[in-house]
Amino acid sequence: MAKSYKLYEGKAKIMYEGPEPGTIIQYFKDDATAFNNQKHDLIAGKGVINNRISEYLMTKLTEIGVPNHFIRRLNMREQLIHEVEMLPLEIVVRNVVAGSLAKRFGLEESTQLQRSIIEYYYKSDKLGDPLISEGHISCFGWATTQDIDDIITLSLRINDFLLGLFLGIGIRLVDFKLEFGRWYNNNEAAQIILADEISPDNCRLWDLATNKKMDKDRFRRDLGGVKEAYQEVASRLGVLPEINNVDLNNHSSVSVKELVT
Ligand code: AIR
Numbered sequence: 331m332a333k334s335y336k337l338y339e340g341k342a343k344i345m346y347e348g349p350e351p352g353t354i355i356q357y358f359k360d361d362a363t364a365f366n367n368q369k370h371d372l373i374a375g376k377g378v379i380n381n382r383i384s385e386y387l388m389t390k391l392t393e394i395g396v397p398n399h400f401i402r403r404l405n406m407r408e409q410l411i412h413e414v415e416m417l418p419l420e421i422v423v424r425n426v427v428a429g430s431l432a433k434r435f436g437l438e439e440s441t442q443l444q445r446s447i448i449e450y451y452y453k454s455d456k457l458g459d460p461l462i463s464e465g466h467i468s469c470f471g472w473a474t475t476q477d478i479d480d481i482i483t484l485s486l487r488i489n490d491f492l493l494g495l496f497l498g499i500g501i502r503l504v505d506f507k508l509e510f511g512r513w514y515n516n517n518e519a520a521q522i523i524l525a526d527e528i529s530p531d532n533c534r535l536w537d538l539a540t541n542k543k544m545d546k547d548r549f550r551r552d553l554g555g556v557k558e559a560y561q562e563v564a565s566r567l568g569v570l571p572e573i574n575n576v577d578l579n580n581h582s583s584v585s586v587k588e589l590v591t
């Protein structure tokens with residue numbers, strides 16, 4: 331079998347060639363970045379926790395018929411995913427005013443929105459991920475109008491589902507970011523599916539009772555206790571039960587090489 335090699339390294343994950351054609355190994359790093367990489371740190375164990383949380387949420391989404399790239403978790407830091415052609419878009423769904431929405435319109439954080447808002451950002455570090463409209467997306471060919479319809483339908487279903495799921499464990503889903511890709515499944519018509527990850531790195535999660543932040547804002551805003559907050563989310567979801575026995579500082583897992591050779 332071919333040796334796996336690095337296809338792409340992002341801020342929080344690395345993609346390696348997968349064991350079969352059309353598959354990729356997604357490796358979760360401990361790196362945390364914010365403000366377009368201006369702020370960077372290592373949160374020991376973050377990658378292990380996000381791998382588990384994202385596995386759990388993607389699996390649940392599969393169960394309700396939301397197509398996504400997740401195939402199976404391989405080890406502590408890696409999961410096998412379908413290879414997709416990523417759309418250069420970040421889709422943000424908001425239920426409560428926070429972050430850049432509060433800043434842009436001078437609104438008070440934590441105000442409940444009367445209806446959920448979907449926003450689109452163009453994924454470009456160079457440009458600082460600018461806010462864009464559907465018009466920009468179709469005009470510049472980043473996705474078709476049919477793709478946009480699919481993205482909206484999927485994003486709203488994901489939001490409904492995750493709102494309820496997090497409510498059930500005492501967490502308010504304030505907002506989150508999704509990324510989608512085009513999946514070419516054995517010559518079938520290409521399909522828009524959910525990709526990337528869903529974890530406290532790209533959701534705002536507030537404790538229902540205390541409003542305590544349990545997400546990457548703890549890192550962005552220097553609130554401390556980042557890993558503990560992520561761990562709390564994982565344990566409320568019932569994943570990572572062996573967390574206390576696991577050495578979260580351990581970077582090594584079954585090596586990619588071992589897996590595919
Ligand atoms: N997000 C946006 N870009 C990267 C990430 N992770 C997520 C944030 C937040 C939501 O999108 O984690 O959950 C909205 O972010 P903002 O900064 O636009 O308010």
Ligand code: ASP
Nearest residue numbers: 341363364365366367546
């Ligand atoms: N991760 C992105 C960055 O490094 C944005 C963020 O999450 O704040 O800029």
